[in-house]
Amino acid sequence: MSNAPQKITNPILPGFNPDPSICRVGDDYYIATSTFEWFPGVQIHHSKDLKHWRLVTRPLTRPEQLDMRGNPDSCGIWAPCLTHADGRFWLVYTDVKRKDGSFKDAHNYIVTAPAIEGPWSDPVYANSSGFDPSLFHDDDGRKWFLNMIWDHRAGFNSFTGIALQEYDPVGERLTGPISNIFKGTPLGLTEGPHVYKRDGWYYLLTAEGGTGYDHAVTLARSRQLDGPYELHPDAHVVTSRFDPDNPVQRAGHGDIVETRTGETYMVHLMGRPRLGQNRCQMGREAAIQKCAWDADGWLRLAAGGMAPELEVDGPDLPAHPFPEDPVRHDFDTADLPPVFQWLRTPYPERLFSLTGRPGHLRLYGRESIGSCFEQALVARRQTHYGYEAETLVDFQPDTIQQAAGLIAYYGRCQFYCLAIAGDDDLGRVLTLYSFPGGAPDANMQEPLDAPVRIPESGPVAMKVTVEDMALRFWFRTEGTDWQRIGPAFDATVLADEASGRGAHGNFTGAFVGMLAMDMSGRARPADFDYFSYRNLT
Incomplete structure (x- = not known):
């Protein structure tokens, strides 16, 4: 019997839980978020209804996986990507060793596990050409690694595009040519790539505008994985930059999931500034928006426009609350x-x-x-x-x-x-x-x-x-x-x-x-x- 949709109030993961990456395995939903210099690395939360969430694991627990001694503040784990394919969970993450000034020393790794609780493997080193990595599992069985490309040179666009390279899971290495598949929009600071395939199209979701008050989720698509990519008619799917009074600010860095019944939701980064102040004490949190694929094949917010909502309609799923954490x-x-x-x-x-x-x-x-x-x-x-x-x-x-x-x-x-x-x-x-x-x-x-x-x-x-x-x-x-x-x-x-x-x-x-x-x-x-x-x- 169908249940009346419940309302979901943002943020779904309150407190410091930025850069959410979401995947569904059967009836279970998982969100991975950045932990930066805090150990163990990466928070993964679990839900059955997209409203109620519980912390289920932090997978990077061993020196072989992560050692951040010496990392400056706000370095360490940036923007993990969590996916599930071939009966395994795949977690891609960056360990940033320097972020200030012209240089970014950012090393990207892949770990896998047969279950979300682990055991999680030792890491496979991927590259260091930029941060915000993700892994796309194509329907032909091939796997593709993406990350933003950092350009340290004076006078150049430091966020110079999105790199794409094939990943060989047997040899455990990146292989073949590297392509710059998307250089972003005039908003700039193009990062946080995720690729999805739908109706013969490859959709590329990115974050733009930086993680402050110009943040946005940008969407483009192509018939070929390596492009060229055409931009969404509205350029951005979610942003608060035109809505300064919205209680959900700094909206950007999104990822998409579909329920078993075909409903589409996007999780994204958000902040809650104090009234009259642009200061978010809880830092960057995780939010969710209901979306819909329109007849033109483009994804948009179900409520219309680009401004995120504080309260959204939940999926047609039974409520599944978890016990509250002890005081x-x-x-x-x-x-x-x-x-x-x-x-x-x-x-x-x-x-x-x-x-x-x-x-x-x-x-x-x-x-x-x-x-x-x-x-x-x-x-x-x-x-x-x-x-x-x-x-x-x-x-x-x-x-x-x-x-x-x-x-x-x-x-x-x-x-x-x-x-x-x-x-x-x-x-x-x-x-x-x-x-x-x-x-x-x-x-x-x-x-x-x-x-x-x-x-x-x-x-x-x-x-x-x-x-x-x-x-x-x-x-x-x-x-x-x-x-x-x-x-x-x-x-x-x-x-x-x-x-x-x-x-x-x-x-x-x-x-x-x-x-x-x-x-x-x-x-x-x-x-x-x-x-x-x-x-x-």
Whole structure:
């Protein structure tokens, strides 16, 4: 019996979940999203109805697959592509080692698995000519690798087109000639290619306009895979660039899926800026739009026009919700709860342990918050504009170079942190660290007039709240009530656009979590009894 279509509200994957790539296997839908410098690499969510989603795996877990130590902020995993063919899942991804300036060092790889949970193979190296790779499985059995081409030369278009080359799955290598099949539209910054075949046409979907407020999904088609490609009559299928009041902004970087009954949906990147501000604290999120193939053979939004909708009609499928994530984690299992990630390194045993002190997450103090190599920072995504996060930390510093506590984090130069630290005169203290954007060589701020002295031993409860655009810290020691500490900070600093380089500078999103530093090199441990995250919106 048919079910009445349900409404889907965007974003479908709230918080930092950019560059969505979608595929269907039977009645199951999977979306892969970029994770940049956060480890393990690539988030894959699963759905039965395109409305309700659950995180099912992060497949890049081993040093052989991914090692991002030394990668700058917003490098690492860019724009994965997830497909299914020949009874296997195929995941293509980029590990970006440099993004600033004229050069992009971007290495592309392919991994496969018989099931979405794995086991995922060691990577096959593909190329390094550009980023945003994808794999197209043609109906004649041949496979084709695509990526944007980067041109480093001064005076040339750095986004110089879309490369196409055949992939040999037996030899596990790219083979044959390389073609530049599409140079894009005047909007420029052509990237994120995906190819589909329908009614004898090859359709090429790309992202254009950059990942900021001019972002768009562009469509072209050809009778031959290697072109020439004719442009969609409207050029773009989805964009918010002409609709500045739309709550769904930065719409672009899309991928298409069809249901069993032939309904067509597009997932795409989006952002939710604060009213009156172009700052998206949740970073770039994943959205969905219902589409339709018109009589002229072109894809368009089912609602008409190019502007994305906040609420769309879902497919004619039974609702399939998943259990909600718990508000509180007590660290009483052998594995880190899946909501958490850490930064860069494939060697988490050097950062944390769930057995060193049973019932606690033990962080081993490593390098500073500003390091690109080994930070003991375990955090989860901010997924609401208002939230409260709380933890209980037991930490005994014996030097000024050791600190541990609660951090609201975007990047090495965008964070707020409440920490237990050592002080030569006062002993064990609470202090605040603030780095509200700017260059990496700028100085971190310490907003308190003086550190707050606390008892020489015992755990300290810490809390951070974000309400409206204000971020505040709180603390309490045993037998005391919650006390505010420090000023109300600007929560919108934890956004792509606050980096000083606009939405094109940084690409992740706000996190909140736990941190331990020991710049003396002695790996002083900090024990976190629990972590909770509660929606306040």
